[in-house]
Amino acid sequence: MSEQPPPPEDLPGAALRAYRASRPRRRKLFTGFAVLFAVGLGVLVWAWTDQSAFDGRKQPTTAHVEARHGHRGGHTLDLVLTVGGHEYRTGLRDADGRVGQDIEVFYDPEDPTEVTAPGDSLHGRLIAYSAAGTAVGGLMVAVFAFGAAQTRRVARGPWRTGTVTARTPNSFHVEFADGTGTALLRTRHPLPDGYRTGAAAVQHLRGGRWLYVLANRTPLILPASGQPPPTAP
Incomplete structure (x- = not known):
């Protein structure tokens, strides 16, 4: 026997019951976006704090380009720099420079292997990516929360x-x-x-x-x- 539509007085209740039947799937989506927001915010705070600390300590110097390695999406320079009479070797992604050339860099006095090119971020695009993830996750969490509040109001x-x-x-x-x-x-x-x-x-x-x-x-x-x-x- 075919399923009959609910009586008129139960139409809203039947529609809400059908909507709530999909709650487990929405809960999984909400949890995923909440995790994205929390992780993105944590990474953003860490990267921003670390970058701010580096900006407060960094010192300019020159580094010698020993080698250049191409890879998918860019390249890496092998650098040698001298700080306080000690020689340090490190790598720098996607900076301008040719083998045998001396280039301007900023280094961290607490760890001279941490270097950036002038105008570059210590963590590259990590701050931008984590900010985008935080924004998307936060927006979707707000959308789900607003939807849940609307559903409760509509049910009343x-x-x-x-x-x-x-x-x-x-x-x-x-x-x-x-x-x-x-x-x-x-x-x-x-x-x-x-x-x-x-x-x-x-x-x-x-x-x-x-x-x-x-x-x-x-x-x-x-x-x-x-x-x-x-x-x-």
Whole structure:
């Protein structure tokens, strides 16, 4: 026997139950974005702090280019620099320089093998990447939190049930049992093919924003727009 649509008074509850059935998948996504935000923020704070400390200590010097190694996405220079009478060897990615040339660098007096080219960051693009990850993760965490709050508010209602009459594939009005009804409501989601009339539940959000649920076998809460209900005198 085919599944029957829920009764009109249970339309919002049925739609919300169907939505909540996907909660485990949304929870996994939320957890993933929360981890991205936390890790990105931690790396960003560490890299920014380390860069700031390096900027406060760094000293200029010249380094001799001993070799240049090409690799996918760039190259690395093998450098030799002398600090305090001691010779240090290190590598520097994607800096300008030819073999046998002396180039300007900044070094860390606490660890002279830590060097950067003038104007470059100690951690390359790490700060930019971690900032981007933090921003994306934080934005998605906020979106999920806002969605959860909206779902709770929508569940509280109030919902009203009535009879839908379609005017066009993307517009309809709803008549309630007490003889009142909505103005013409428009939706970006076309009504089912051949739909003319049927039971529905509607909720007015604010201004011209509405939600509606049609009595389908798989009820969905969908947005609509139209005039707000008249204010009681």
